[in-house]
Amino acid sequence: MQQRHLGRTGLRVSRLGLGTMTWGRDVDEHEAADQLKAFVDAGGTLIDTADVYADGGAEYLLGQLTESLVPRGELVIATKAGSVPDRDRRFDGSRGHLLQALDASLNRLGTDYVDLWQVHAFDEDTPMEETLQALDLAVSSGRARYAGVSNYCGWQLAKAATWQHAVPGRTALAGTQMEYSLLQRGIEREVLPAALDAGIGVLASSPLGRGVLTGKYRHGTPPDSRGASPSFGAFVQPYLDERGRRIVDAVTTAADGLATTPMQVALAWVRDRPGVTAPVLGARTAAQLQAALQVERLVLPAEIRAALDDISAPVHVYPDQHWTALY
Numbered sequence: 001m002q003q004r005h006l007g008r009t010g011l012r013v014s015r016l017g018l019g020t021m022t023w024g025r026d027v028d029e030h031e032a033a034d035q036l037k038a039f040v041d042a043g044g045t046l047i048d049t050a051d052v053y054a055d056g057g058a059e060y061l062l063g064q065l066t067e068s069l070v071p072r073g074e075l076v077i078a079t080k081a082g083s084v085p086d087r088d089r090r091f092d093g094s095r096g097h098l099l100q101a102l103d104a105s106l107n108r109l110g111t112d113y114v115d116l117w118q119v120h121a122f123d124e125d126t127p128m129e130e131t132l133q134a135l136d137l138a139v140s141s142g143r144a145r146y147a148g149v150s151n152y153c154g155w156q157l158a159k160a161a162t163w164q165h166a167v168p169g170r171t172a173l174a175g176t177q178m179e180y181s182l183l184q185r186g187i188e189r190e191v192l193p194a195a196l197d198a199g200i201g202v203l204a205s206s207p208l209g210r211g212v213l214t215g216k217y218r219h220g221t222p223p224d225s226r227g228a229s230p231s232f233g234a235f236v237q238p239y240l241d242e243r244g245r246r247i248v249d250a251v252t253t254a255a256d257g258l259a260t261t262p263m264q265v266a267l268a269w270v271r272d273r274p275g276v277t278a279p280v281l282g283a284r285t286a287a288q289l290q291a292a293l294q295v296e297r298l299v300l301p302a303e304i305r306a307a308l309d310d311i312s313a314p315v316h317v318y319p320d321q322h323w324t325a326l327y
Contacts, residue, residue, distance in 0.1 A: 001043030001296055006277050008199030009174045011115065011146050013076045015271060016293065017046035017203060019282040024057025027284065029064070034286035036065050040074065042293045048177070048203065048280045050080035050120060051105050063110035078116035078203075079105050080150055080177075082123065082131075093123030093131035102138055117144035118177060121151040128156075132163055132170070139171045148175035148200070154190025161198035175201045175277065182247050182266055182312045183209035183239045189316055196275045204270050207279035208292075212239040213266035215252050250311040254304045264295040269308055271295065 003012045018039045023032045036047075049058045059079060066072045081101035084092045092098075102117060117138050119131055135147035149160060157176055164170045176195055178187045180202065187202070195202050208214055216222055217240055248262070255262045270279045283289035300308075 004277050006146065006174045007201035009146060011174060013046040013278055014044045015278050016044055017048050017278045017280040018044055019205065019280040020047065020049040020058040020062060021053050021282055022284070024054030024061045029061055031285060032061050033065055033069055035283060035289050036070060038286045038290050040070050045074065045076045046078065046278055047075050048078045050083070051101050052083045056108050059105055059108040063108055067110055072111055076115040077109065078118060079114050080118040080120040081105065082120035091121045091123040093119055093126040095130050095134045098131065098134040099137060102143055106143060113142060114144050116146045116148055116175060118148040118150045122156050128160060129163060132160060136171050146174040147171045148173050148177065150177040152176060154194045157191055158194040158198065161200060173198070173200050175203050177203040177205055179206045180204035180270055180276070181207050181209040182213060182251065182269055182308060183244055185312060185314045188314060189320060192275050201277035202275050204276050204279040207270040208263060208266055209239050210236045212236060212244055213248060213251055213262060215248055215262040218248060247312050250308060254308065260298060261291065263292055264298050265300065267292060267295040268298045268300050269305065
């Protein structure tokens, strides 16, 4: 698998990442081991997790597997902190909480450092400079090698990047993790331009449109799919609309013409978008993951890429385009 630099940093990661959001909950230790082995055997290095996945169970499981299955040094482990199970406060970006969460993550992962530590979401109740200082402390103490953010909108990302570049010695943001797919191109409005300008690599989560771009929902909701599960049904539903059906039909047509699968077409489109370092894949089984990993051999022809761009194009006019577009 090809490797890419994360933004304008020296950190190299595989151009496909393995997500662990369902590990320790819907994916047990045996299936997780099979997924990790398949991913590493294919040349993958980037593993993405978070302290809230399965209430810490995903990190713990990953730590067990790096001890018994894959040497720690062969992986680029990225984790996140800042989401909290509090009805009154969904995100806590305070310095105290973040650093405490990092120490807990390291303990579960069984390592003394993570390669990439990310703030899971913007906390409007904490000064941004306090949140960012936690990243500086994590890197300066050696507990994190690089730092980034997740789910920051355009102005938040640009402000954070500018703050970190303002004074020598602060930790430049290496990456931002955002949902990005043919069904969700919202980051192209402001986040992606901000990331490109600041040299921040994009890790694209849900690159298959929460599973919808595989085509599995074209003729109904399979009983064993996420869309049919109580915990993920509402997560999938927004993309099962008429616009989503048109895009999935176009992806399926492209896949038929290329003698490949809709999953690989959708993944290749995201993987090769400007500014994207790696899509982050989530899978229920190792077989699903192995099927997705076959995308490494696929390059979309320019004509097909242009057609997919057109059918999924978001409506961005003023102020994204020149003001004369209003006339």
